[in-house]
Amino acid sequence: MSKPERFDTLILGSGQGGKLLAWHLGRTGQRVAVVERQWVGGACPAVACLPSKNEIWSARVAHLAHHAADFGTITGAVRTDLAKVRQRKRDMVAREVAAHLHAYRSSGAELIMGTGRFVAPKTIDVALNDGGTRTLSGGRVVINVGSHAAIPDIAGLAHAQPLTHIEALELDAAPDHLIVLGGGYIGVEMAQALRRFGSRVSIVDHNPHLMHREDPDMAEAVQSVLRGEGIDLLLGAQTSKVAGRSGKEVRVTVRIDGKEQTVDGSHLLVATGRIPNTAGIGLEHTGVELDERGYVRVNERLQTGAPDIWAIGECAGSPHFTHVSVDDFRIVRDNMTGGERSTQDRLVPYCMFTDPPLAHVGLNEREARRLQIPVRVAKLPMNNVLRGEATDETLGFMKVLVNANDDRIVGFTMLGAESGEVMTAMQTAMLAQLPYPKLRDAVITHLTYAEGLGALLGNVPARA
Structure with missing residues (x-):
């Protein structure tokens, strides 16, 4: 093994949390290297979050075009050119790649494109994509390798070469x-x-x-x-x-x-489902342990059991959302300098970008029962939200869970137009531990989807 190149911090994988950490540390004057085998910026801007939502939006435009007559616009025959849909997505990805490369240059962090494998506790051999190898070591190391789609063990499935x-x-x-x-x-x-x-x-x-x-x-x-x-x-x-x-x-x-x-x-x-990308990267040389599902075992500070080695994002068993990886970055950033940030008790929201979208934060009824938390439940159909009456987006409903013993909101789910934006208002109230009547009686702008929160919370049963 050649003498390793020395970095202050070495990050394996360029996903959301890892790249944000690299840019932050680079701007503070550290020598930082990020090893990425395929996608500049990780999966989110290249093959996951942004590209999928880009094409989902194109699908919504197609749907509206097919139903344009319902809104008084008369069109001719409507068809989709999926090659053009794909090109629109590729153009966006190209813009994202350019933005990421600029961020690396401006921060001083080095992006190394190649396949990395640990050969010692804080040392990585990199087979460079354009040929050759480099050996890198870091005073601190962050594992940020993400996950990949699972292919179940079903007879004939792998041979069928299915799409992910x-x-x-x-x-x-x-x-x-x-x-x-x-x-x-x-x-x-x-x-x-x-x-x-x-x-x-x-x-x-x-x-x-x-x-x-x-x-x-x-x-x-x-x-x-x-x-x-x-x-x-x-x-x-x-x-x-x-x-x-x-x-x-x-x-x-x-x-x-x-x-x-x-x-x-x-x-x-x-x-x-998903499988963490932790196999075959040489973790046996690091002292880092995996759990029974193959995720890196970390504590609430995202530290592994090996000194000065951290893990971020999906490979660390964090909820599989980009916004959680962003919070993982904040936790590692602060704890590297003596902070006490933790993954415990995070209020993690999520959104499924169907049309209408589904958004959720906190507990649902099933989880409340499992945790034996008594709750009061209220619902509101989206056809009772006047904004939806104006836009013809009346599918779905809102549901809120309020603690049965006090007035704290403990969960919210919404299937309806702009549910992700409406959910954020509810999440803010939950983070502030705002008694639900405060939000129920707030003066919310008419004509918005969030206006439905007042009517929803007005349906909460009184305490027993």
Whole structure:
């Protein structure tokens, strides 16, 4: 092994939290290196969050164009040019890459494109993408390697070469019939988008309802939206085998209520979960431990069991959201200089970008029961929100959970237009531990979707 190049901080992986840390430390004068094997900026701007929402927006435009006559605009025949949709997405990614490269240059942090593998506790060998190798060591090391799509062990599935979300976002023509394995957020988002681009779509999920972590009433509302757009749902379906090749002909065999049936399609998309990218990176040389699922074992400060080695984002078992990786960055940044920031008791929101979108923060009813937290529940249909009456966006409902013993809001879920923005108002009230009547009686602008919060909270039952 050649003599390592020495850095103050060495970061393996350029995902959201790691790159923010690199830029911050670089600006403070540290010598920082980030090793990234494929995507400048990590998956979020290249193949995940931004690209998927870019194409989902194109799908919404297609949907509105097909329904333009409902709003008084008469159009001719409407069709989708998926190659142009893809190019719009690629143009955005190119802008993101340029912005990231500028951030590296301006911060002084060095981006090294190559595949890194630990060969000693804080030393990494890098096989450079353009040839050659470099050996790097750091006074401190941060593991930020992310995760990848899981391919279940189903007979014939790997041979069928199924799409993941990455390949689905590179399609240049709408599949004749897309079969989606998995009813989580990625599967549901992509299913609706491809349906709006003109594909026939079937979702196969082994759970009794989609998004199985959500309350059944919310999941049923989403299922109603999808069925209303012509998407077939095969729920409680155990997939036993797959035949054929995605992109040509593919057959999926499932068992529902003890009866076997087959689904024939042209393309197969797998969206059944994620696996951390911790295998094969030499962690056995570091003293870093993995948990039983392969995630880096960290404490609440995001420190591993090895001195001066930290982990950030999905590979550390943090909730799989970019905004959580941003908070992981803040935690590591402050704790590297003696702070006491922690991952404990984070109020983590999330949003599924269907149309209408689903947003959630805090507890749902299922979680409240599991934790034995007594709650009061109130709901409000979106057709009772006047903004939706004006825009014809009346699908879905809001639901709030208020502690039964005091007036603190402990959970909120909304399926409805602009739900992510409305949810943030509720999250702010929860962070401030604001008694719900304060928000109920607030003067909220008319005509907005957030105006519905007043009516929703007005439905909260009185304390027993």
